[in-house]
Amino acid sequence: MTDRYGTDVLSGDWRAPKRGRATEHPADLGLVVEEVTTDWCGEIVTVDRDLDVLTLEDRRGKRRTFPLGPGFLLEGRPVILTAPVRAAAAPARPTRTASGSIAVHDATARVARESRIFVEGRHDAELVEKVWGDDLRIEGVVVEYLGGVDDLADHLVGFEPGPGRRVGVLVDHLVRGSKESRIADSIARSAVGKHVLIVGHPFVDIWQAVKPDRIGLRAWPTIPRSIEWKHGVCQHLGWPHRNQADIARAWQQILGRVSSFADLEPALLGRVEELIDFVTDPAG
Numbered sequence: 106m107t108d109r110y111g112t113d114v115l116s117g118d119w120r121a122p123k124r125g126r127a128t129e130h131p132a133d134l135g136l137v138v139e140e141v142t143t144d145w146c147g148e149i150v151t152v153d154r155d156l157d158v159l160t161l162e163d164r165r166g167k168r169r170t171f172p173l174g175p176g177f178l179l180e181g182r183p184v185i186l187t188a189p190v191r192a193a194a195a196p197a198r199p200t201r202t203a204s205g206s207i208a209v210h211d212a213t214a215r216v217a218r219e220s221r222i223f224v225e226g227r228h229d230a231e232l233v234e235k236v237w238g239d240d241l242r243i244e245g246v247v248v249e250y251l252g253g254v255d256d257l258a259d260h261l262v263g264f265e266p267g268p269g270r271r272v273g274v275l276v277d278h279l280v281r282g283s284k285e286s287r288i289a290d291s292i293a294r295s296a297v298g299k300h301v302l303i304v305g306h307p308f309v310d311i312w313q314a315v316k317p318d319r320i321g322l323r324a325w326p327t328i329p330r331s332i333e334w335k336h337g338v339c340q341h342l343g344w345p346h347r348n349q350a351d352i353a354r355a356w357q358q359i360l361g362r363v364s365s366f367a368d369l370e371p372a373l374l375g376r377v378e379e380l381i382d383f384v385t386d387p388a389g
Contacts, residue, residue, distance in 0.1 A: 127175055127183035127184055127185050128182075128183075128184055128185065129184070129185045129186075129187055130179060130184040130186060130187070131189040131190060132149050132159050132173060132186040132188060132189055133149065133189045134149055134150065134151075134152070134189070135148060135149065136148070136149045136179070137149075138161070138177045138179050138184070138186065139177065139178040140161065140169075140171050140177055141176050141177065141178055141183075142176060143169075145161060145163065145171075146161075146163060147161030147162045147163040147164070147167075147168075147169070148161065148162050148163075150162045151362065151364075152173070152188055153358070153362075154188050155361075156358060157172060157173050157188075158170050158171060158172050158173060159186065160319075160321075160362075167318060168318040168319060168321075169318070169321060170320065170321035173186050173187060173188060174186065174187075203235060203236045203237070203238075203239065203364065203365045203366065218244070218245045218246055218247075218384065218385070219269060219270040220246065220269070220270060220271040220272065220273075220384035220385070221246070221247050221248075221249055221271075221273070221384065222241075222246060222247070222248045222249070222272075222273040222274070222275065222380050222381070222384060223248075223249050223250075223251040223260060223273070223274045223275070224248055224249070224250060224251060224274075224275045225251045225252075225253060225254055225274070225275060225276050225277055226250075226251075226277055227250060228312070228356050228360075229275060229277065229311045230248060230250045231356075231360060232311055232314065232315075232360065232363065233275070233377060235360065235363060236365065236366055236369065236377075240381065241381070244381065244385050246381065246384055246385065251274070254276050254277075254284070254285050254288050254289075255288070257274060257288060257292065257303075258288070258292065261292065261297060261301065265297075266297045266300035266301050267300055268300070270300065271300050271301070271302070271383060271384045271386075272300065272301045272302070272384070273301075273302050273303075273379075273380030273381070273383050273384045274289075274301065274302065274303040274304070274380075275304060275305065275306075275376060275377065275380060276289065276303060276305035277305065277306070277308070277309075277310065277311065278305065278306070278307065278308065278309060279303070279304070279306065279307075280305075280307055285305060289303040289305075302379070302380060304376040304380060305376065306370075306372050306373045306376055307372055308373075310334055310335060311373075312325075312338065313325050313370070314369050314370050314372070314373040315359055315362065315368060315369060315370075316368055316369065316370060319359075319362040319363070320342070320358075320362055322342075325338070326338060328341075335352050335355070335356075336352070338355075339355050342355075344358070
C-alpha cells in the first residue's frame with residue numbers, strides 16, 4: 106500500500122535509520138549503552154551475575170538497575186547484553202582502599218591494639234569490614250561483633266576500658282529518647298565513660314545506610330510497624346523472604362552492591378571514621 110507520493114506507508118518511516126537485528130555483546134564495565142524502554146543512557150558500573158542484572162550510571166551520577174538481555178542500544182545499534190567473560194589477568198592494584206584512603210600494598214597487619222570497636226549487628230560488622238577492613242588492619246584495630254546494645258554493659262565489664270584501652274561502639278538507630286540512647290547515656294556517666302565512645306546512625310537498620318539507588322530504588326520503602334522491616338523491604342523488592350536464610354541472601358545481594366564509601370550514606374561514614382579516630386588517638 107502506497108500514499109500519493111508512492112511511499113510504502115506500511116513499512117514505517119523510510120527516513121529513520123535502520124538499526125538491524127540485535128547482536129549479543131558482553132556488558133563490560135565502562136560501556137555506555139541506552140535502555141530503549143526508558144531512554145536511560147549511562148555507563149555500566151556493575152554487573153550482578155547471580156541476579157542477572159546490570160547497573161547504569163548516567164552523567165549526573167544517578168544509577169538504575171536493569172535485567173541483562175535485549176532492549177539496549179550500543180552506538181545506536183540494538184544489542185543483547187550478556188554477562189562479561191571473566192578476565193584471566195589479575196586486575197590492577199587499587200590506589201585507594203574502599204574507604205577512600207591511600208592503599209598500602211604488601212604491608213603486614215599491625216599487631217592488634219588493646220583498643221577495640223564493638224559493632225552491634227552482624228550485618229553492620231560485615232559492612233564495616235568491607236569498607237574499612239584494610240584501614241583497620243593497617244591501624245591494628247579489631248572489630249568485635251556485639252549481639253545487641255543490651256549486652257554492652259556486660260561486654261565493658263569484661264573488657265575493662267581504660268587509658269590506652271579505649272572502646273568505640275557503633276549502635277543501630279541511636280536517636281533521642283530510644284532505649285539505645287538511655288543505655289549510651291548511662292555508660293557515658295559511668296566510671297569508664299571517658300574511655301568509651303558510643304555513636305550511632307539514624308537508620309532503622311544498617312541496610313538503609315546503603316544508598317537506595319544502588320539497588321534500583323529511589324528511596325527505601327516505608328514499612329508498616331506490623332511488618333518486620335527486613336521482610337517488608339524484601340517483599341517490596343520482590344525478593345524471597347520466607348525465612349532467615351532468605352534474609353541472609355538478600356543482605357548479601359545488598360552488600361554486593363557496595364564497593365566503596367561512595368555507596369554509603371554520609372550519616373554512617375562520619376560515625377565510623379569518628380570511632381576509628383577515637384580508638385587510634387595516641388593521647389588515648
